Each structure stands twice: as C-alpha cells, then as structure tokens.
Amino acid sequence: xxxxxxxxxxxxxxxxxxxxxxxxxxxxxxxxxxxxxxxxxxxxxxxxxxxxxxxxxxxxxxxxxxxxxxxxxxxxxxxxxxxxxxxxxxxxxxxxxxxxxxxxxxxxxxxxxxxxxxxxxxxxxxxxxxxxxxxxxxxxxxxxxxxxxxxxxxxxxxxxxxxxxxxxxxxxxxxxxxxxxxxxxxxxxxxxxxxxxxxxxxxxxxxxxxxxxxxxxxxxxxxxxxxxxxxxxxxxxxxxxxxxxxxxxxxxxxxxxxxxxxxxxxxxxxxxxxxxxxxxxxxx
Numbered sequence: 001x002x003x004x005x006x007x008x009x010x011x012x013x014x015x016x017x018x019x020x021x022x023x024x025x026x027x028x029x030x031x032x033x034x035x036x037x038x039x040x041x042x043x044x045x046x047x048x049x050x051x052x053x054x055x056x057x058x059x060x061x062x063x064x065x066x067x068x069x070x071x072x073x074x075x076x077x078x079x080x081x082x083x084x085x086x087x088x089x090x091x092x093x094x095x096x097x098x099x100x101x102x103x104x105x106x107x108x109x110x111x112x113x114x115x116x117x118x119x120x121x122x123x124x125x126x127x128x129x130x131x132x133x134x135x136x137x138x139x140x141x142x143x144x145x146x147x148x149x150x151x152x153x154x155x156x157x158x159x160x161x162x163x164x165x166x167x168x169x170x171x172x173x174x175x176x177x178x179x180x181x182x183x184x185x186x187x188x189x190x191x192x193x194x195x196x197x198x199x200x201x202x203x204x205x206x207x208x209x210x211x212x213x214x215x216x217x218x219x220x221x222x223x224x225x226x227x228x229x230x231x232x233x234x235x236x237x238x239x240x241x242x243x244x245x246x247x248x249x250x251x252x253x254x255x256x257x258x259x260x261x262x263x264x265x266x267x268x269x270x271x272x273x274x275x276x277x278x279x280x281x282x283x284x
Contacts, residue, residue: 003159003181006151010187014148017192021138021199025131038124045112046128046211053104054097054133062096069170086246094239102230105129105211109218117219119279126211130204137199144195147184154181194257202257202264209268210234216275223275237263 029043063070066089068079082089105125113121138145153159159181166177183191210230217227237260243249244256251259 003154004185005155006184010184011148011151013187013189013192014144014151017144017195018138018148020196021134021144024200025127025134025204028127029131032124032127036120038120042113042116042121042124043128043131045108046125047132049104049108049125050101050129050133053100055136058096058100062092066092069172072169086248087243090239090242090246090248091235093242094235094237097238098231098234102210102214102227102234105214105230106218106227109215119276122212122215122276123208125215126208129211130207133207134199134204147180147187150181151184194253197261198257201261205268206237206264209264209271212271212276213267216279233267
C-alpha cells in the first residue's frame with residue numbers, strides 16, 4: 001500500500017482534539033471540587049475503579065478470550081467459535097465492560113467509599129471514572145495520540161517500523177493498521193466533532209449517570225436492582241456498537257453516535273433527576 005504524507009490540517013485537528021480531551025476532564029474535576037467542596041480522593045477512587053476493573057482486569061481477560069492474537073497468543077477453540085458468530089461477538093464486547101465496570105463501581109462504593117453517603121459522592125466517582133477513561137483513551141491504540149504518532153512517523157518516513165512490528169507479532173492486524181492510516185489521512189473537522197461528541201457527550205456523561213445508578217443501588221437495598229440494570233444498559237450500548245462493527249446492523253457513524261449520545265443522555269438525566277435530585281437526606 002502506498003502511504004501518502006499526512007497534511008498539516010489533519011495534524012492540527014489531531015492536536016486540537018488531544019488538547020480538548022485532556023483539558024476538559026481536568027477542568028470538570030477542578031470546577032466540581034471548588035463548587036461542591038468534595039474530596040479529591042473520591043474522584044481518585046473513580047479513576048482507580050476504571051484502571052483496576054477495566055484495564056487491569058477486563059481487557060486482558062476479554063482479549064485472551066476473543067482477541068488472543070492481540071496478546072501474542074494463538075487462536076483457540078473459544079475465540080474461533082466467538083469470532084465466527086457476529087451476534088455473540090458483539091454481545092460479549094458489550095458484556096465485558098458492562099460487568100466489570102459496573103461491578104467496579106459497586107465494589108468501590110462498598111469498600112473505600114462506604115462511609116461517604118452524601119449524594120455528591122456519586123458524581124465525584126463518576127467524573128473520576130469517566131475523566132480518566134477520557135484521558136487514557138487518548139493513549140490507547142486507535143486513540144488520537146496514536147494517530148498523531150503515526151502521522152508524524154509517516155511524514156518522517158519511519159512508519160515502516162510499525163508495519164514490520166505488526167507483521168512480525170500480529171499479521172492479522174495489518175489490515176486494521178492500514179485502515180487507521182486511511183482514517184488519519186482523511187481526518188476532518190467533522191471526524192473531530194464526532195469524536196468529541198462520542199467521548200464527551202456519550203462516554204463521560206454515561207459514566208456519571210451509571211455511577212449515580214450504582215451509588216443508590218448500594219445506598220438503598222430496595223434499589224439494588226439498579227446495579228444489574230446498569231450492567232444491562234452498559235451491555236446494550238457497547239453491544240450495539242459491536243453489532244455495527246460486525247456488520248450485523250448498518251448505521252452511519254453519525255447515526256450510531258446519535259443513538260449512543262441520546263441513550264447516554266437518558267441514563268444521565270434519568271439518574272440525575274429521579275435519584276440524585278430527590279436525595280435530600282445528606283445534601284452538602
């Protein structure tokens with residue numbers, strides 16, 4: 001494949017996206033802490049929840065089961081079975097983050113945050129969880145930092161190093177690598193807008209809403225059902241994206257983002273108005 005140089009406009013957009021996605025979560029943390037006089041350790045607990053349950057626990061298990069070659073492992077019977085069934089593949093793609101991340105919230109509220117019963121704890125944990133995910137996604141494979149790194153390497157003639165490494169360790173991922181290069185070369189203001197809507201409008205607000213749901217599942221035994229409900233919602237949201245990736249459904253990027261953003265807004269505002277706003281027992 002002939003790889004063309006990346007134009008300065010694309011690089012500028014990538015840099016802009018990185019700055020926005022890194023600054024916004026930190027700004028939200030600061031504003032919330034100053035306004036509500038909350039403890040920063042609650043935000044840290046939310047961030048730690050994501051790192052422990054999503055990155056350290058969930059991803060290696062999920063990859064070993066579904067994407068073994070990404071970990072340098074050979075394909076096995078289970079991965080072959082799953083990858084041959086798009087609906088199952090998409091379901092598991094949603095189930096893993098649903099179970100691990102919502103359980104992470106549950107464990108955090110029952111352990112390190114067990115004595116923090118004020119309603120603000122739920123949002124503090126949520127912005128910590130969603131904020132650190134926002135920042136770390138920038139560094140993930142396929143994130144904007146990766147795209148920027150690839151763009152610089154392409155323009156300096158050193159990208160062949162990446163191609164050679166992928167060919168040697170995970171040859172089945174070469175096609176994905178070239179797809180990423182094509183996305184970088186065509187990266188536009190519209191792409192940046194969709195990315196920001198997804199990360200800030202979908203992911204961040206969803207995590208705050210889910211943190212509120214699980215907080216009240218822990219606080220009130222009668223509302224325990226909110227915990228499995230949060231798992232279900234998370235599974236459906238990520239599973240829908242998986243179905244689109246697998247070609248089971250065919251939605252444009254804009255249509256998929258719109259559905260996900262609307263769902264996330266419903267989760268956030270539903271949790272906020274039906275649970276958070278009605279909790280006046282321990283208002284700060």
